[in-house]
Amino acid sequence: MNALPEFHYLRPATAADAVRMHAASPASHYIAGGTDLMPNLRRGLVTIGAAIDLGGVKELGEIVEQGNTLRIGSGVSLAQIAAHPVVQARLPAVAQAALGVAGPTHRAAATLGGNLCLDTRCNYYNQSEAWRAGNNYCMKRDGEGCRVAKKSKRCYAAFSGDVAPALIALGAEVEILGTEGVRRQPLLELYRDDGMKWLTLAPGELLVAVQVSLDDAWVSAYEKVRMRGAIDFPLAGVAVALRREKGVLTGLRIACTGVASQPIAIDGLDAVLGRPLDAAALATISEQADLANRSMKTTLVDALYRRGVSLVLAKRLTQRLWDAAV
Amino acid sequence: MKTMLRLSVNGKPREDAVAENALLIDYLRDALALTGTKQGCDGGECGACTVLVDGQPRLACSTLAHSVAGREVETVESLSQEGNISRLQRSFHENLGAQCGFCTPGMIMAAEALLRVNPKPDRDQIRAALAGNLCRCTGYVKIVDSVEAACGREHAL
Known part of the structure; x- marks a missing residue:
């Protein structure tokens, strides 16, 4: 692997300073844990x-419970999220997803914001410069x-990213800071289905925090399939949030x-x-998950396997949560 | 461009002119000659470059040197005291936890971080703490044995 290219290192003390620095030098890049950006x-x-470097911005590193909402700063590490008692007890899908990222050493450095904004992979x-040169590059970079x-x-x-689906299933919102001020939007709207421009953030906008409601009527879980048991990105990952009331399924995301x-x-x-979870309901879930799935051969593992396994995960997690939520 | 970096390395305060784009591993190995920290994959996949930053295991290959300004960095060289290797190092030696030895500094630093917060981990906890460290020789059994055996020791030998 090559040495790092030349660049300047800036260390703002506040989120507002970070956004100002970015506006002053548009070719700059926010960095937090660096576990993905550095390689x-x-x-x-x-x-x-x-x-x-956002590491010195204290306001990004806090988890605060505000009434029925948990506000998680984008600079909180995945290790902190996975170990946080409120996240573990009331947002288990988020704790499981954070714990499923990479290995313990990565999680100590990697942040929520970095995982949510993670570069798309193929x-x-x-691959290395030599590998990509030998394969004549591709449109995402240099070709x-x-x-x-x-x-x-x-x-x-x-x-x-592992944490995004867990937070989306739980209906999370994001706070985004730009030169014009703060705006809020559902987390799902942070994304678009384009491997080269997968975030809807405007240049220089900074993801500041995530807000997710603590509604104990909902139970949740996350599971991923990967090649290795550690340090691996998901071939497919599924998060389910479910509400069961009086033997009836009243909410499912x-x-x-x-x-x-x-x-x-x-x-x-x-x-x-509006009815109990049965085989017909699971078949519908599988059909809908199949319709939404857009797996392509971006990994060494076949796209059809990733499609199939995501349907299995969706059904398995739904059944497990339903059974446990009596 | 180089700017001043102040931090503590292995208990000693330091002040060095370091390039803005320098990685922590290059600063440790090239500027301070602390070559115990190994460059394995350079991509955060193998854990051979694991050092402690404020007691937490970190990958020196994907950490910018300037990002640890003001922090306390510990490398494998800090473990031996007055010529005596630490309990973990001794345990790896006695239990054949090292074969070619290239992953060993990273394994030992990751295990050191674990034992500081959990002095009596079970085998699953040891495996979880070392999940980010690859070894191509041992098959890991001897490594987990080594960490487990070190837990009983109070002092360096």
Whole structure:
């Protein structure tokens, strides 16, 4: 792997300073844990004029319970999230997803914001300069065309963050800071299905925090399938949030990662509400998850396997939560 | 461009002119000659470069040197005291936890971080704490044995 390219190092003390620094040098890049950005920089996948290190911005590193809402700063590490008692007890999908990321050493450094904004991944992109040169590059970096879908005009690199689907299933919102001030939006709207431009953030906008409601009527879980038991991105990951009242399913939200260029929320689940979970309901869940799935051959593992396994995970987690929520 | 970096390395305060784009591993190995910290994959996949930053295990290959300004960095060289290797190092030696030895500094620093917060981990906890460290020789059994055996020891030998 190559040495790092030349760049300046900036260390703001506040989020507002960080946004101002970015506006002053548009080629800069925010960096927090650096566990994904650093390898990408060394492989020549990213070019930056300056690294704006968010590690010194204290306001990003807090988890605060405000009434029935938990506000998690984007600079909180995944290790802190996985170990936080409120997250563990009331947002188990989020704790499981954070614990499922990479290995313990990565989680001590990697942050919530970094995982939510994680660069999309592809077998033809996350490679050394020499490998990519030998394969004539691709449209996501330095080249033309898509190696996964030869006739495609778009890039199919897969979004592979683990925490996003858990938070989407729990209806989380994000706070985004720009030069114009703070705006809030549902987390799902942070994304678009484009491997090269997967975030809807405007240049220089900074993800400041996530807000998620603590509603104990909802139970949740996250599970991922990966090649290795540690330090691996999901081939497919599924989060389920479910509400069971008086033997009836009254709420169901399912979100997936690793199967499109953005985390996806499964539509059409209202059809299974208002009655107990049965085989017909699970079949509907599987059909809807299949419709939403857009797996492409962006990993060494076959896309059909990733599609199939995501359906299995969706059904298995739903059944498990239903059974446990008596 | 180089700027001043102040931090503590292995208990000693330091002040060095360090390039803004320098990685922690390059600063440790090239500027301070602390070559116990190994460059394995350079991509955060192998854990051979594990050091402690304020007691937490961190990958020196994917950490910018300037990002640990003001912090306390510990490398494998800090473990031996007055020529005596630490209990973990001794335990790896006695239990054949090292074969080629390249992953060993990272394994030992990750295990050191674990034992400081959990002095009596079970085997699953040891495996979880070392999940980010790859070894291509031992098959891991001897490594987990070594960490487990070190837990009974109070002092360096």
